[in-house]
Amino acid sequence: MSAGNGYKVIGTRPVRHDGVDKVTGRAVYGGDTRLSGLLYGQVLRSPHAHARIKSIDISKAQALPGVKAVLTGADLPKTGDTIVDLGEGPARLKYMSDNVLATDKTLYSGHPVAAVCASNVHIAEEALDLIEVEYEVLEAVLNLREAMKEGAPQLHPDMTTQEFGEDTGRTSNLATHFQHKLGDPDTAFASADVVIEREFNTATVHQGYIEPHNATAMWNADGQITIWTSTQGSFAARAQTGAVLDIPVSKIKVVPQEIGGGFGGKIPIYLEPIAAMLSKASGQPVKLIMTRPAVFESTGPTPGSHIKIKMGANKDGKIVAAEAYIAFESGAYPGGLVGAAAMCVFSCYDIANGLIDCYDVVLNKPRSFAYRAPGSTQACFATEHVVELLAAELGIDPLEFRLKNSATTGTRRIDGVVYPKMGCKEVLEAIRDSEHYKSAAPSGPNQGRGISLGYWFNVGLQSACTASVNNDGTVSLSEGSTDIGGSRTSIAMQFAETLSLDVDDVRAQVVDTDSIGHTDVTGGSRVTYATGWAAYKSALDVQAQMCERAAQLWEVEVDQVAFEEGVFSSGDKSYTFKELSGHLDETGGPVIGRATVNPDSGVGGSFAANIADVEVDPDTGKVQVLRFTVIQDAGKAIHPSYVEGQMQGGSAQGIGWALNEEYYYNKDGQLDNSSYLDYRIPTSLDLPMIETIIVEVPNPGHPFGVRGVGEANIAPPPAAMAGAIADAIGVRLQELPMKPSNVLAATQASEGQAALAAGG
Amino acid sequence: MKDFEYCAPKTLREAVALKAEKGEAARVLAGGTDLIVQLRGKRFAPDRVIDIKNIADVNELSYSPRKGLIIGAGVPCWRVYNDAEIAELYPGLIDSAAIIGGIQIQGRATFGGNLCNSSPSADTIPSLMTHSAVCNLIGPNGKRKVPVVDFCTGPGRNVLEPGEILVSLQIPGIKKNTGAHYQRFIPRNEMDIAVVGVSSQVVLANRGKEFKEARIALAAVGPTPIFAAAAGEALAGQAVSDEAIAAAAAAAQSLATPISDMRGPAEFRTHLVGVLVKRTLEGAIARARGKFVANAVQEAAG
Structure with missing residues (x-):
């Protein structure tokens, strides 16, 4: 296999290192954790969307034979008003703690109120029924726009609105209001030849991982706690658990297990402190696995939104001004994802004047969390709609219109960021040059094609890596990034490339928090970028040490040793990496390379685009995807199959978000579709083979040019689907999901208007 | 899930006695694709679960032009759609049987269970109704026949008396055209x-x-x-x-x-x-x- 570009390993497609364990079922996921004396825990959850807890009587549950411990929010340490930043931005510790176990109020149906552990899971379940909770049911608010109104039921009577960085002192469900402004939007709109404004609503959706949340904990008699869990960040889980339990992180070891999907939803903790406290109380290890309804009712989701977009352009097709109003659900506690939406809403275009007006709103739903390019999908759905309308109004081909306005090197985003070298234009050109785009659009009745363009900024953050050289010339690589998308292999590949090793000679493993330096979460598409960079740097460290060993053996100065193509040499003497590895014992013992990184600049954002062909059943409103292509800038694709897998995965999730996914609450604020039967993610029968086109515009801020590819791909699908549906039936929807009943209602409304117009 | 007694009688008589003894606190298990989910979801907490699959009568699947089609209450969907003669004669029933869950579910799920679960959204019930199917029931007071169109009385509710069991569904032979x-x-x-x-x-x-x-x-x-x-x-x-x-x-x-x-x-x-x-x-x-x-x-x- 040749990789081109002078690379030997990067760009090839080796079998993934964790593949055999996963396809043979031997991989150990969180739920597979087994320890002697293990107890099983269960969590009691509030049936009410909003209630005051008047009393909890656990005596009957405690008396049930087999029950070992019962826990309520009162057992967690009092947190006061501490503000903590544990990987997801600053937050009030009380909010984090109350989300683990409610104390005074329950703020969503599914909010944990108590937990038990018992000798088996059935006894634990029975014990839940014996816990008596007296609630004072309060009026709940589950609609974003209702929650923002004056007089709406208040979730946090002491929460005051932060506006433009100042505390207003006003209590309301509006947690934060902020703006970004660039240039002079008012004047620019006044000068525009065409101005279009539209309003959008998107539903609350779940990340939809298949593996439920789990945690197993052992609180040892010496005060040391070990937690086995499926998490996106073992260090984040350690920090959050330590904060909630008010114990130093040094007392906690988190052992990350294999993870069955996270997509952002396994960054926060839910069960870890409960498992630890139950273990402390019982003196035995305790395992908890969430039920599927609990996963839907109390984890994730990602926010529903209300967005208004106004854009103005000149006759020559240049966008001159843009304005966005973005209100996001934050769920039960403040600190939602509207900030990220603001960074993405106009990020694909070079626009000199703009205003982005953002609102973070609490309401009686579970606390919102990240979901793959959080905030970008909602924003992209709205912006691309208006972009399409502007192009149509100006009579310019929509792809040409995007190319004309494409963000590029030096573009200043409305939120202030100035782009380094970016692949926006290249991604658009890849649409234009693709076989799919050049092929005739489907022309049957009710068939259509749409395109869209989306963005995710990616992050850097801290990573650590150690590399231990074995005497047979293989390398054991330890890193702390929990592996969700095959990152062990793509990190091993970057290490192998640096030292010209065979990729199968580098074994990467994800180790626990006592065994590696602090590594931030697997999120923000950062792992291949940042942990890969740490692997590269640790390989250079190994190289330097190995050169010293060679110098010692050959009795030359170290600067007289060269290393090229995997061979150390000096004059006529040479050793391959493997040969030299056999001489480590005689030159001072093992070689361990190490590196840490915290790249704050150089993170390369990624653009992604779609071409979608659909057919709509005009009688039922059901949309069938006929053909779907995803195009994305990977900077440099380390393992192209994984890059394609990320692109296809994001597309599948984006199509689900577009067509059917939504939280459906009943009038009492309870979630009626907390199962994969009624929370409808696409199945294999709902998707065509998703075609991929990798664009490579190397990121100048990374040794191999990597841009994270995990997220941008989920941004454009709903917009592309909306465009395709519009092309098919002439109605452009402003609401997600575009489920059959919504598509049909929109069609009927449009026909009604047409009939009225025709009838005069 | 609450502990329950599991019984697997070999005769209808035994099954009826077991069910009659517990009344509402007994549930019948055929394929279990609804019941087991309901037990786990705490929709029912029966004292006794009666597995009828060891009873010969409920495993009958036969067709004759005179008697028509008999589908025993324990016959899973796959047996119905895998029978070439039945599939040829009753494609309208196969439309239903083939779409209940996936392959694994169809390996267990039964027409009888779908009917007795009496969900408004059951896929087989409309087809049984249009095919003029009749239920053969047996209970403490003997046998009786109830047309499927009269069987369901509400969501999850039907005409079965305490102790009564569905034995089979009988569907008339197909007329010409x-x-x-x-x-x-x-x-x-x-x-x-x-x-x-x-x-x-x-x-x-x-x-x-x-x-x-x-x-x-x-x-x-x-x-x-x-x-x-x-x-x-x-x-x-x-x-x-x-x-x-x-x-x-x-x-x-x-x-x-x-x-x-x-x-x-x-x-x-x-x-x-x-x-x-x-x-x-x-x-x-x-x-x-x-x-x-x-x-x-x-x-x-x-």
Whole structure:
């Protein structure tokens, strides 16, 4: 296999290192954790969307034979008003703690109120029924726009609105209001030849991982706690658990297990402190696995939104001004994802004047969390709609219109960021040059094609890596990034490339928090970028040490040793990496390379685009995807199959978000579709083979040019689907999901208007 | 899940005694694809679960032109659709059997269980109704027969008395020039519960140009599956035409009493009744005329 570009390993497609364990079922996921004396825990959850807890009587549950411990929010340490930043931005510790176990109020149906552990899971379940909770049911608010109104039921009577960085002192469900402004939007709109404004609503959706949340904990008699869990960040889980339990992180070891999907939803903790406290109380290890309804009712989701977009352009097709109003659900506690939406809403275009007006709103739903390019999908759905309308109004081909306005090197985003070298234009050109785009659009009745363009900024953050050289010339690589998308292999590949090793000679493993330096979460598409960079740097460290060993053996100065193509040499003497590895014992013992990184600049954002062909059943409103292509800038694709897998995965999730996914609450604020039967993610029968086109515009801020590819791909699908549906039936929807009943209602409304117009 | 007693009787007599003894606190287990989920979801907490699959009578699957089709209450879907003769004669029933869950579910799930679970959205019940199926029941007071159209009384409720068990479903032999078709609307292409389901059966006369008889039944648009008798009866004697079909669709719509829930708003469901009555009548007519009409699985397989 040749990789081109002078690379030997990067760009090839080796079998993934964790593949055999996963396809043979031997991989150990969180739920597979087994320890002697293990107890099983269960969590009691509030049936009410909003209630005051008047009393909890656990005596009957405690008396049930087999029950070992019962826990309520009162057992967690009092947190006061501490503000903590544990990987997801600053937050009030009380909010984090109350989300683990409610104390005074329950703020969503599914909010944990108590937990038990018992000798088996059935006894634990029975014990839940014996816990008596007296609630004072309060009026709940589950609609974003209702929650923002004056007089709406208040979730946090002491929460005051932060506006433009100042505390207003006003209590309301509006947690934060902020703006970004660039240039002079008012004047620019006044000068525009065409101005279009539209309003959008998107539903609350779940990340939809298949593996439920789990945690197993052992609180040892010496005060040391070990937690086995499926998490996106073992260090984040350690920090959050330590904060909630008010114990130093040094007392906690988190052992990350294999993870069955996270997509952002396994960054926060839910069960870890409960498992630890139950273990402390019982003196035995305790395992908890969430039920599927609990996963839907109390984890994730990602926010529903209300967005208004106004854009103005000149006759020559240049966008001159843009304005966005973005209100996001934050769920039960403040600190939602509207900030990220603001960074993405106009990020694909070079626009000199703009205003982005953002609102973070609490309401009686579970606390919102990240979901793959959080905030970008909602924003992209709205912006691309208006972009399409502007192009149509100006009579310019929509792809040409995007190319004309494409963000590029030096573009200043409305939120202030100035782009380094970016692949926006290249991604658009890849649409234009693709076989799919050049092929005739489907022309049957009710068939259509749409395109869209989306963005995710990616992050850097801290990573650590150690590399231990074995005497047979293989390398054991330890890193702390929990592996969700095959990152062990793509990190091993970057290490192998640096030292010209065979990729199968580098074994990467994800180790626990006592065994590696602090590594931030697997999120923000950062792992291949940042942990890969740490692997590269640790390989250079190994190289330097190995050169010293060679110098010692050959009795030359170290600067007289060269290393090229995997061979150390000096004059006529040479050793391959493997040969030299056999001489480590005689030159001072093992070689361990190490590196840490915290790249704050150089993170390369990624653009992604779609071409979608659909057919709509005009009688039922059901949309069938006929053909779907995803195009994305990977900077440099380390393992192209994984890059394609990320692109296809994001597309599948984006199509689900577009067509059917939504939280459906009943009038009492309870979630009626907390199962994969009624929370409808696409199945294999709902998707065509998703075609991929990798664009490579190397990121100048990374040794191999990597841009994270995990997220941008989920941004454009709903917009592309909306465009395709519009092309098919002439109605452009402003609401997600575009489920059959919504598509049909929109069609009927449009026909009604047409009939009225025709009838005069 | 609460502990329960598990019994696997070998005779109907034993089964009836076991069930009668516990009354409402006993549940019958056939395929278990509903019951086990319900036990885990705490919808029921029975003291006793009676597995009927060891009883010979409930495993009968037979066809004869005189007695028609007998489907024992324990016969899983796959046995029905894998029987070439039955599949040939009753494609309208296979439409239902082939779309209940996936392959694994169809390996266990039964027509009898689907009926006794009495969900308004059950996929087999409308087809059983249009095929004039009759339930053979046995209880402490002996045997009785109840037409499927009279079986369900509410969501999850039916005419079974305490101690009474469904033994089999009996479906009359197929008359000449008969065709039936079931379709459900789901937002995805598989693995969903019907938003609306419709079965239509027609008997044609006058070389396929006229309706002799028609039966239409609806799922998921009322507290029980609905036998839309009036919608079918109005077709008898009429020429096969778009107008007649549209009138039947409208008549069926007027009999639907759907609710709005996570599977769809009420007005959307009423609309879908019209769409599916039309589509299933067209499918039934085509089959009555000897044409092949693919079911959902055949369609997905291309």
